[in-house]
Amino acid sequence: MASALEGLRVLDFGLAILGPSCTAMLADHGADVIKVERPGQGEVTRTFGPFVDGQSLPFVGLNRNKRSLAVDLKTPEGREIIFRLIAGMDVLVSNFRPGVLESLGLGYEEVRLRNPRLIYAVGSGYGQRGPYAERKKAGHETMAQALSGVAYANGDRAGTPKPVPVPIADITGGNLLVQGILLALLARERTGQGQRVEVSLLDGMLWVQGWFVSRPSEPAKSVGPREERNPLSGGVYHTQDGYVIITHVFRPNPLREICATLGIDDLSLDPRFASATAMAAHADELQALLQGRLREKTTTEWVQIFEAADVMCAPVRSLDEAIEDPQVVQNEMVVEVDHTPHGTLKIVGVPVRLSETPGRIRTSAPAVGQHTVEILGQFGYREAEIADLRRRGIVAGGEPAVVGGG
Amino acid sequence: MASALEGLRVLDFGLAILGPSCTAMLADHGADVIKVERPGQGEVTRTFGPFVDGQSLPFVGLNRNKRSLAVDLKTPEGREIIFRLIAGMDVLVSNFRPGVLESLGLGYEEVRLRNPRLIYAVGSGYGQRGPYAERKKAGHETMAQALSGVAYANGDRAGTPKPVPVPIADITGGNLLVQGILLALLARERTGQGQRVEVSLLDGMLWVQGWFVSRPSEPAKSVGPREERNPLSGGVYHTQDGYVIITHVFRPNPLREICATLGIDDLSLDPRFASATAMAAHADELQALLQGRLREKTTTEWVQIFEAADVMCAPVRSLDEAIEDPQVVQNEMVVEVDHTPHGTLKIVGVPVRLSETPGRIRTSAPAVGQHTVEILGQFGYREAEIADLRRRGIVAGGEPAVVGGG
Numbered sequence: 130m131a132s133a134l135e136g137l138r139v140l141d142f143g144l145a146i147l148g149p150s151c152t153a154m155l156a157d158h159g160a161d162v163i164k165v166e167r168p169g170q171g172e173v174t175r176t177f178g179p180f181v182d183g184q185s186l187p188f189v190g191l192n193r194n195k196r197s198l199a200v201d202l203k204t205p206e207g208r209e210i211i212f213r214l215i216a217g218m219d220v221l222v223s224n225f226r227p228g229v230l231e232s233l234g235l236g237y238e239e240v241r242l243r244n245p246r247l248i249y250a251v252g253s254g255y256g257q258r259g260p261y262a263e264r265k266k267a268g269h270e271t272m273a274q275a276l277s278g279v280a281y282a283n284g285d286r287a288g289t290p291k292p293v294p295v296p297i298a299d300i301t302g303g304n305l306l307v308q309g310i311l312l313a314l315l316a317r318e319r320t321g322q323g324q325r326v327e328v329s330l331l332d333g334m335l336w337v338q339g340w341f342v343s344r345p346s347e348p349a350k351s352v353g354p355r356e357e358r359n360p361l362s363g364g365v366y367h368t369q370d371g372y373v374i375i376t377h378v379f380r381p382n383p384l385r386e387i388c389a390t391l392g393i394d395d396l397s398l399d400p401r402f403a404s405a406t407a408m409a410a411h412a413d414e415l416q417a418l419l420q421g422r423l424r425e426k427t428t429t430e431w432v433q434i435f436e437a438a439d440v441m442c443a444p445v446r447s448l449d450e451a452i453e454d455p456q457v458v459q460n461e462m463v464v465e466v467d468h469t470p471h472g473t474l475k476i477v478g479v480p481v482r483l484s485e486t487p488g489r490i491r492t493s494a495p496a497v498g499q500h501t502v503e504i505l506g507q508f509g510y511r512e513a514e515i516a517d518l519r520r521r522g523i524v525a526g527g528e529p530a531v532v533g534g535g
Numbered sequence: 536m537a538s539a540l541e542g543l544r545v546l547d548f549g550l551a552i553l554g555p556s557c558t559a560m561l562a563d564h565g566a567d568v569i570k571v572e573r574p575g576q577g578e579v580t581r582t583f584g585p586f587v588d589g590q591s592l593p594f595v596g597l598n599r600n601k602r603s604l605a606v607d608l609k610t611p612e613g614r615e616i617i618f619r620l621i622a623g624m625d626v627l628v629s630n631f632r633p634g635v636l637e638s639l640g641l642g643y644e645e646v647r648l649r650n651p652r653l654i655y656a657v658g659s660g661y662g663q664r665g666p667y668a669e670r671k672k673a674g675h676e677t678m679a680q681a682l683s684g685v686a687y688a689n690g691d692r693a694g695t696p697k698p699v700p701v702p703i704a705d706i707t708g709g710n711l712l713v714q715g716i717l718l719a720l721l722a723r724e725r726t727g728q729g730q731r732v733e734v735s736l737l738d739g740m741l742w743v744q745g746w747f748v749s750r751p752s753e754p755a756k757s758v759g760p761r762e763e764r765n766p767l768s769g770g771v772y773h774t775q776d777g778y779v780i781i782t783h784v785f786r787p788n789p790l791r792e793i794c795a796t797l798g799i800d801d802l803s804l805d806p807r808f809a810s811a812t813a814m815a816a817h818a819d820e821l822q823a824l825l826q827g828r829l830r831e832k833t834t835t836e837w838v839q840i841f842e843a844a845d846v847m848c849a850p851v852r853s854l855d856e857a858i859e860d861p862q863v864v865q866n867e868m869v870v871e872v873d874h875t876p877h878g879t880l881k882i883v884g885v886p887v888r889l890s891e892t893p894g895r896i897r898t899s900a901p902a903v904g905q906h907t908v909e910i911l912g913q914f915g916y917r918e919a920e921i922a923d924l925r926r927r928g929i930v931a932g933g934e935p936a937v938v939g940g941g
Contacts, residue, residue: 133722134718173785180759187749189749190748261862266842271782272782275851275852278857283697283701289771301706301707304714305887309887312717313892320892324890324892326889331868332866335886336868338701339559340552340702343596343881343882343883344592345587346880351587353584362677363676365696372695374696374698446682447688449684456661460665460737471751477741477742477749478741481714481715482715483715483722483730
């Protein structure tokens with residue numbers, strides 16, 4: 130079976146997580162993604178550890194299925210190569226700071242003249258216009274979390290904010306950028322024309338909080354109380370040998386069911402815990418009362434007991450443990466990929482599952498410029514020209530590599 | 536300008552966040568989304584506060600641009616209505632627990648016989664097959680965070696896990712489901728056939744951590760040290776009047792630049808802070824040394840000073856503050872929508888920006904069954920039939936409503 134994006138050609142200026150996670154998705158679903166890298170060091174993620182034999186593990190995860198073209202964008206000849214490629218592309222992806230593409234002669238209006246069918250997809254920290262764009266403020270996961278209220282919401286009880294330690298802004302931005310590209314491809318089926326697609330880390334963080342954003346336009350308008358955090362949703366408890374998280378909501382009296390499952394007196398009869406509001410006001414006391422009993426059995430025992438009662442309960446796992454979970458294995462969310470000469474690596478799988486045109490991992494992440502010669506050849510460069518460009522350091526990378534494996 | 540999905544018809548069984556956030560995206564980009572709700576209470580999110588005049592604010596955010604059909608799926612006549620609608624749909628979306636659609640006669644194989652072009656898109660907690668699916672374990676944000684390593688990674692220094700308090704698993708799942716649907720629509724342009732699309736909260740949380748998942752297949756293989764959290768990335772500091780987060784990476788000596796910006800001695804000359812590894816080992820001491828100076832000015836002053844030096848620095852905002860940020864306003868990420876008779880509400884905007892076929896918010900969230908009569912009429916039900924179905928409680932909802940505004 131072909132994947133959904135078979136035949137789609139993508140020129141990828143992605144850096145770090147936002148851009149590369151977007152183009153990894155496109156590549157997994159069949160697109161031919163050409164990753165543009167600077168000769169030598171290559172994309173910045175290659176410098177992030179941990180490493181295996183000098184190979185960055187973070188880089189490998191989000192750059193499978195791509196080909197690498199190493200070209201120096203600071204030279205006119207390097208930019209000329211990009212112009213020539215753009216004529217044959219369906220999609221351009223970038224998460225350079227606003228203004229950088231323009232400074233390379235790759236602004237939307239210019240590129241569009243060269244290829245009106247091109248989808249020009251850009252991700253940034255805060256948007257392409259407005260105060261932060263004007264100040265050319267650098268975008269980063271932590272900045273988007275600070276500005277959007279997420280680091281604040283994740284703070285401790287003393288009020289000290291705390292950024293979430295997994296890249297939710299970057300990955301959300303990457304997901305939104307994929308959506309924008311796919312929407313633009315569907316529109317192109319009708320109009321024959323490309324367009325510009327924009328997303329930002331900040332906008333993505335607002336979308337994640339969409340549930341909480343809604344409010345009356347007139348601040349004076351009476352709003353019911355914002356509910357305190359429900360202590361029955363996401364409570365964290367020590368067990369004999371670890372931690373569990375318990376969530377029991379959407380029932381007439383969830384606390385009664387939890388107490389019955391624990392084999393303790395029905396705490397919902399206690400006025401301190403008689404309603405959601407009351408429980409929120411006495412959350413610590415409730416936590417302490419439930420905690421006592423939960424210490425008495427192991428995590429595995431409690432999970433079985435709660436699941437049998439259809440009360441949601443899960444062990445708290447580290448990522449190292451999580452990837453061994455039989456369900457994660459069943460879902461093929463950790464996949465082995467041939468990464469010759471560094472042996473076989475495990476990387477994250479394909480989270481969007483299509484029955485008839487499935488995505489798949491065909492090749493591991495490329496070396497810097499691994500496909501330079503092959504790609505230039507495809508776009509009509511003659512051997513002598515390529516040799517000259519290499520000699521002058523405008524492009525870099527070895528012999529055509531065998532694309533295959535996986 | 537038409538939106539990208541104009542003309543697309545979606546039957547939406549979404550509940551809470553995963554399904555509704557997916558169909559909100561589709562609706563924002565022009566799809567006609569019919570939200571199937573139970574007569575009376577409607578979708579469960581309608582019971583979540585805070586409320587304005589009895590209207591759930593969380594519900595409003597993720598259900599704009601949809602039409603509501605109130606129908607009792609427990610009756611054969613109710614299911615017959617759904618079968619009739621399915622023949623005219625492009626997409627079916629559901630995040631019922633695995634097995635529920637099947638129990639309603641709406642399993643993939645059955646539905647496909649009725650409409651082979653239909654895209655059948657389902658989101659679940661952990662996947663449609665495998666141990667959790669077999670145990671019919673209920674899916675929830677907090678469970679996915681517990682099982683995936685996210686609650687663990689977000690824990691405090693004492694090792695107590697802590698779920699992230701914004702719905703990253705649900706929204707990531709919704710984003711992935713949108714991607715799957717759009718991929719399947721693109722594939723359908725070629726094949727003429729629909730297919731099944733599956734995503735899960737658990738898989739989404741692995742994708743968010745894709746950067747950290749990669750590892751050698753042979754555990755014995757030597758891996759460089761996993762880097763400690765870089766104290767120069769996402770450090771949280773008190774200012775005179777609040778908090779800032781500072782991130783300065785990707786430079787040869789970022790600490791020197793931070794110290795110069797603060798006007799203090801160059802701490803990078805101190806052996807404790809001479810490298811990233813050394814700083815990680817002495818993170819608390821570094822934090823304390825930088826903190827002293829940062830207390831001396833206000834957040835606004837420091838942000839200006841750091842931005843002028845091109846060191847990333849942002850104020851830590853609450854969500855209430857964030858939505859007033861001029862950049863958020865510029866990005867139209869908070870949008871006013873007419874919600875007669877409850878006045879005008881502010882809700883989250885459209886985070887995927889397309890230049891030629893933009894998404895937009897046309898109508899606010901519907902009342903339960905607001906479009907029942909209109910939708911049944913569209914699908915060929917005669918007035919007398921509709922009246923009969925309403926009398927028997929199989930469908931519910933008032934007169935055809937005016938769709939417009941926004």
